[in-house]
Amino acid sequence: MAACEIVDLIGSTPLLDLTDLVEPGSARLYAKCEFMNPGLSLKDRIAIHILDTAEAQGQLTKGDTIVCASSGNTGCSFAMLGRIRGYRVTIVVPESCSQEKQIHIKSLGAKVIVADKDEYMSCGRDYARENNFFDVDQYNNSRNPDTYYKTLGPEIWRDTDGQITHFVTTGSTFGCISGVGRFLKEQNTKIRITLAEPECSNIYEHYYGKDVEKQDSKQSVKRTSSIEGSGKSSPTQCLDLSVIDEVRKVSDWDAVAMCHLVVKTKGLLVGGSSGLNLFAAKQVADSLGKENIVVTILCDSGVKYLSKLYNPIFLAEHDLPSL
Numbered sequence: 001m002a003a004c005e006i007v008d009l010i011g012s013t014p015l016l017d018l019t020d021l022v023e024p025g026s027a028r029l030y031a032k033c034e035f036m037n038p039g040l041s042l043k044d045r046i047a048i049h050i051l052d053t054a055e056a057q058g059q060l061t062k063g064d065t066i067v068c069a070s071s072g073n074t075g076c077s078f079a080m081l082g083r084i085r086g087y088r089v090t091i092v093v094p095e096s097c098s099q100e101k102q103i104h105i106k107s108l109g110a111k112v113i114v115a116d117k118d119e120y121m122s123c124g125r126d127y128a129r130e131n132n133f134f135d136v137d138q139y140n141n142s143r144n145p146d147t148y149y150k151t152l153g154p155e156i157w158r159d160t161d162g163q164i165t166h167f168v169t170t171g172s173t174f175g176c177i178s179g180v181g182r183f184l185k186e187q188n189t190k191i192r193i194t195l196a197e198p199e200c201s202n203i204y205e206h207y208y209g210k211d212v213e214k215q216d217s218k219q220s221v222k223r224t225s226s227i228e229g230s231g232k233s234s235p236t237q238c239l240d241l242s243v244i245d246e247v248r249k250v251s252d253w254d255a256v257a258m259c260h261l262v263v264k265t266k267g268l269l270v271g272g273s274s275g276l277n278l279f280a281a282k283q284v285a286d287s288l289g290k291e292n293i294v295v296t297i298l299c300d301s302g303v304k305y306l307s308k309l310y311n312p313i314f315l316a317e318h319d320l321p322s323l
């Protein structure tokens with residue numbers, strides 16, 4: 001019998017060939033299908049690793065409460081695992097978190113607290129501390145990048161037979177890019193790592209040493225993005241800048257247009273950060289010869305954003321491309 005358990009469905013996602021999105025004669029382009037995890041995003045990987053480690057170290061016992069500040073996906077993953085392993089779960093999300101993700105979390109029996117977008121991380125931390133609950137603290141938890149170092153990085157290396165030349169992905173906690181980047185660089189120092197960012201994020205300025213405050217006062221930098229799970233106003237403790245070779249900014253317009261192109265040409269609904277990743281990865285691939293292999297991440301499913309990125313009313317209200 002080849003049957004398995006729900007947690008066995010986490011990771012080992014397929015690598016999808018998207019080379020036909022790239023200019024003919026350029027690099028090959030592949031994407032890891034993280035939307036195929038049971039919680040429909042890459043975050044299942046860190047949730048099970050953090051939970052397993054906490055249980056092994058006696059930090060959690062059945063019936064305890066887990067608190068997690070999350071743009072939504074890590075919340076979905078912990079809500080799922082809370083059901084499976086018998087924990088209470090409270091997720092603190094920013095107002096921008098889609099209704100789909102909030103309903104996903106609540107349907108799994110977890111509590112959702114909605115906080116201001118600039119305060120939800122500290123709000124989660126305070127809530128956990130005041131109540132003596134287990135705080136996931138995914139933005140500063142070294143087990144987050146560790147997860148990708150141990151799972152996604154090796155999978156990408158194996159899936160490409162060690163031939164990957166470029167890795168492109170966005171960041172929010174920056175666990176994924178830092179863990180995958182570290183693993184890949186250890187295999188081959190020539191592999192180039194690109195962080196793709198929405199325009200409102202500040203890591204570009206941080207990386208290239210520009211003065212964020214002066215920038216903001218001089219030009220009207222867009223301070224919010226419709227792309228969830230992507231970008232930060234300042235680095236997190238999980239961010240390892242030493243593995244990053246380049247930072248690229250992508251507009252919401254280009255990210256969403258790419259999501260729509262994927263729907264039309266592949267019949268696949270992906271989330272906004274996947275569109276952002278693909279736009280930047282295609283730019284990188286278009287600039288390279290065909291001996292190169294570019295890999296990116298399809299971070300989550302588009303069904304988490306049906307009311308936003310695939311809703312004509314939302315698109316029109318936010319000056320985004322129509323479907």
Ligand SMILES: Cc1ncc(COP(=O)(O)O)c(C=O)c1O
Nearest residue numbers: 171172173174175176229273299
């Ligand atoms: C949809 C989505 N894409 C990308 C990311 C970025 O992953 P990381 O937090 O590892 O930087 C996140 C994280 O919240 C996410 O939810």
